[in-house]
Amino acid sequence: MRISELSAKSRVAIPTIKYYLREGMLHQGEQTAATRAEYDETHLRRLRMIRALLEVGRLSVASIKQVIAAVEDESLPTHRVLGTAHYALSPAVDPEQTEEWRSARALVDDLITELGWDITEEAPTRDELAQTIVRMRQLGLSVDLAPYVEAARRLVAEVEMDAIPFDGPRDAAVEAMVLGTVLYGRVLDTLRRMAHESESARRLTP
């Protein structure tokens, strides 16, 4: 298809598509004439993935570029690629040089050890969780994480991982994992806010 049709189908404006092409976020089409290129379903799918990560995942363009680079890097073993893509989904957090921070970070490390979870020392999720715990403690919120660990473990291990095609081509597995993490994450977050509204209506209105 021509770029105009690709734009219509993906609902991404032509100048934006050209920007993604220049930035290497979208692979080039097949050049059929000096000023004309042909695009296919792989381009449409990539645009839909970028759009979902931007709108639903609210990732920055820089993070999406990292995710795409990880999807496309064929020199790394799959687990490393998944790691790179995953780490691009985590926000950057500046560890504080405080006792509060060290205590929260130790709680996170101990939790991971107790659970027997296989998570690298460099995983940005360790600092991300520590930061949230610091804020929760400052605000007097309970840091009993057990119900959240159980919910996350069950959803990921029993539902989401089974949907990832680990035996197919590598980029399909990485793409499925990234999209699953972001989109089901948003689903869960929205449903929690819905449940909050419903429960507080039930408890507070006569």
Added chain:
Amino acid sequence: MRISELSAKSRVAIPTIKYYLREGMLHQGEQTAATRAEYDETHLRRLRMIRALLEVGRLSVASIKQVIAAVEDESLPTHRVLGTAHYALSPAVDPEQTEEWRSARALVDDLITELGWDITEEAPTRDELAQTIVRMRQLGLSVDLAPYVEAARRLVAEVEMDAIPFDGPRDAAVEAMVLGTVLYGRVLDTLRRMAHESESARRLTP
């Protein structure tokens, strides 16, 4: 305490504190001289709340202002205040005029009816979830929401709502609900990414 001490304890810079005072996000201190005001624990707590919503919840300053206005508005019944605060936590979504959108939105409305959830027609979470479903369908992801509904329902109804002091002052209940929604939401999201890393390591490394 003086503004310098408030700044040191909250780790919020003095010009930022002055900005929050000007914007009405932080209540004025007690004026003890022409150029001197005294602050207390309520100011420190408010600054910690703003910081948590900014950093952990990644809310915009505009959304935080709406949340604070809802916390402070004494003319509304609690349930309405909770609703206003809640709706400020939802991102704005533009409904698309497409068949895909209408079908996703109908799925959301049917789900809410089936669950018997008490959610207003205007709740922005309806469009937010519809948007995610449109993207999931375009990308070929399963839209079986049942495991997510169950996880959200259980966490909110059985854990989070019990931690909210509904019988205390109204602003305390609203603040607890907003902070809980945002901070436990981040905890859950981070733990899901950790579980993903651990599970893929387990399934992919020898």
